[in-house]
Amino acid sequence: MNSDGRSLREELVTTAVAMLESETQQLLSLRAVARRCGVSHNAPYHYFSDKDELLAAVASVGFRMLAQIIREEGVTVPGLSRAYIRFAQGSPEMVRLMFGPCDFIAQGALEFEEASRDAFSLLLEGTRAAYPVVDEHELIRRAVELWSLLHGFVSLLQGNALSHVPRDAMPTPESMSALFASRLGHSVPSSETSED
Structure with missing residues (x-):
């Protein structure tokens, strides 16, 4: 959990949603989202097997x-x-x-x-x-x-x-x-x- 009570998964999805406001989905990557969240590039793989799984979560939002x-x-x-x-x-x-x-x-x-x-x-x-x-x-x-x-x-x-x-x-x-x-x-x- 982060200081605001969100899990890292929620933070990754929220960050990806925010990134989508200024970038196309083609530019979204697990690595770019991890970098924006300030976590290791491997951290998103604990929650998403690949970019498609992240995109599904973002589309759900x-x-x-x-x-x-x-x-x-x-x-x-x-x-x-x-x-x-x-x-x-x-x-x-x-x-x-x-x-x-x-x-x-x-x-x-x-x-x-x-x-x-x-x-x-x-x-x-x-x-x-x-x-x-x-x-x-x-x-x-x-x-x-x-x-x-x-x-x-x-x-x-x-x-x-x-x-x-x-x-x-x-x-x-x-x-x-x-x-x-x-x-x-x-x-x-x-x-x-x-x-x-």
Whole structure:
């Protein structure tokens, strides 16, 4: 345990998360994280068999961060939209890690699966609140459609594909929610679109 009560494993993961804010995942290595933590280059191997296992732990933190932001924004369709866009804009490298090629998942499957399922359950909950009269398969399909719409938008933002679009012409989380609702032939209930 360190002076703040964290285990070395937690410190390594926290450090890797912080490093991901300024570096790409390709530059992350067990050795670089160890150096930043001030421990021997072999110390991380007590907790992670390789870089992929560390990346799985980091991606798990990303899903927990996303879930926290969803809870802060509200588990509604507009809240989900705001949360996803806010998270992606604030943590672009984390999003690339979480949703990019996932060679690392097998290394930390349990932790990764639990964290990603928790975030997805919030997506289902928000979708169910807006469209309560659907069976489970339809609910999952609608939630994945919403996620796909949001992820496509943030991918365009991250890739600078929309740099030529005037700022005042850019979609908002609310307009994305309305688009999603209209695709389903609904409107988002008015309580869903009000700002706090």
